[in-house]
Amino acid sequence: MSGRRVVVFPSAAELGPALAHLIASRADKALLDHGRFSLGLSGGSLVSMLSKELPALPDLDCSHWLAGFCDERLVPFDDGESTYGLYKNQLFSKINIPDSGVLAIDPSLSVQECAEDYARKLKEAFPKEDIPVFDLLLLGMGPDGHTCSLFPDHPLLEETQKIVAPIGDSPKPPPQRVTMTFPMVNLARCVVFVSTGGSKASVLKQVLEGGEGPALPAARVVPSHGELFWLIDEPAAASLTLQVERPGSAAKL
Numbered sequence: 001m002s003g004r005r006v007v008v009f010p011s012a013a014e015l016g017p018a019l020a021h022l023i024a025s026r027a028d029k030a031l032l033d034h035g036r037f038s039l040g041l042s043g044g045s046l047v048s049m050l051s052k053e054l055p056a057l058p059d060l061d062c063s064h065w066l067a068g069f070c071d072e073r074l075v076p077f078d079d080g081e082s083t084y085g086l087y088k089n090q091l092f093s094k095i096n097i098p099d100s101g102v103l104a105i106d107p108s109l110s111v112q113e114c115a116e117d118y119a120r121k122l123k124e125a126f127p128k129e130d131i132p133v134f135d136l137l138l139l140g141m142g143p144d145g146h147t148c149s150l151f152p153d154h155p156l157l158e159e160t161q162k163i164v165a166p167i168g169d170s171p172k173p174p175p176q177r178v179t180m181t182f183p184m185v186n187l188a189r190c191v192v193f194v195s196t197g198g199s200k201a202s203v204l205k206q207v208l209e210g211g212e213g214p215a216l217p218a219a220r221v222v223p224s225h226g227e228l229f230w231l232i233d234e235p236a237a238a239s240l241t242l243q244v245e246r247p248g249s250a251a252k253l
C-alpha cells in the first residue's frame with residue numbers, strides 16, 4: 001500500500017468537486033498507461049454526488065471508460081433500489097460512456113447465478129488478469145461499517161476464492177445482492193471511500209483509529225499495492241484524533 005490519506009473537507013459541497021477531479025486525474029493516468037479507465041461504482045449517497053459533479057467537469061471524455069459495480073442489489077433496473085438504474089438515469093444519461101462500457105448485473109437471474117454471471121462478465125472485461133484490477137473503486141460505508149455488500153460478522157468477509165459473491169441475507173434491505181469480495185477490492189490501483197455526515201462519526205473513528213473486536217468490513221479495505229483515500233466531511237470527522245489533511249475546496253488529490 002502506498003499509504004492511507006484521510007482528507008477532510010468542510011462539507012459534502014466542497015468534497016464533491018475534489019472527488020470529481022480525483023476521478024478525472026486517475027482516468028487521465030489510466031488512459032495514458034493502458035488506454036482504458038476502469039471505475040467501480042457504489043450505491044447509496046455516492047450516486048447523487050457523482051451525478052452532480054462528474055457532468056460538471058469541463059471536457060470530460062468517458063468514451064474509453066469501463067464502469068462496473070462494487071456491489072449491486074438484486075432488483076429490477078426500474079426499482080428505486082437498483083444502483084444501476086439510478087446511475088443510468090442520473091449519470092450515464094449525462095456523460096458519453098458507451099453502453100458497452102457499463103458492466104451491469106442480470107437481475108432476472110437467481111442471486112447465485114447473478115453473482116456467477118457478473119464475475120464472468122468482469123473476467124471477460126479483464127482478459128489479461130486472473131483477478132480484475134480496477135483503476136479506481138469508489139466505496140461508501142454504512143453506519144454499521146459495511147462497505148460494498150460486505151457486512152460485519154458475515155461469512156463473506158472470509159471469502160478468498162470468488163471475486164464476486166452472492167449474498168441472500170443482507171441485513172440492509174434489499175436482502176439479495178451481489179458484491180465484490182476483498183481479494184478483488186484490495187487489488188485495485190486506487191480505492192476511494194466517501195463518507196459524509198455526523199451519523200458516520202463514531203463508526204469512522206472505529207474504522208480509522210481501531211477499536212475492540214474484529215475489524216469492521218471498511219477497515220479491511222487495504223489495497224495491497226494501490227492508493228487508499230478516505231474523503232470525509234467535518235461532521236463525519238468530528239470524533240477523529242488522528243492526523244488528517246484539510247486541503248480546502250480547491251484540493252487536487
Ligand SMILES: O=C1O[C@H](COP(=O)(O)O)[C@@H](O)[C@H](O)[C@H]1O
Nearest residue numbers: 042043044045139140141142148
Ligand atoms: O447499501 C449500500 O450502502 C453503502 C453505503 O451507502 P451510504 O448511503 O451510507 O453511502 C453503499 O456503499 C453500497 O454500495 C450500497 O449497496
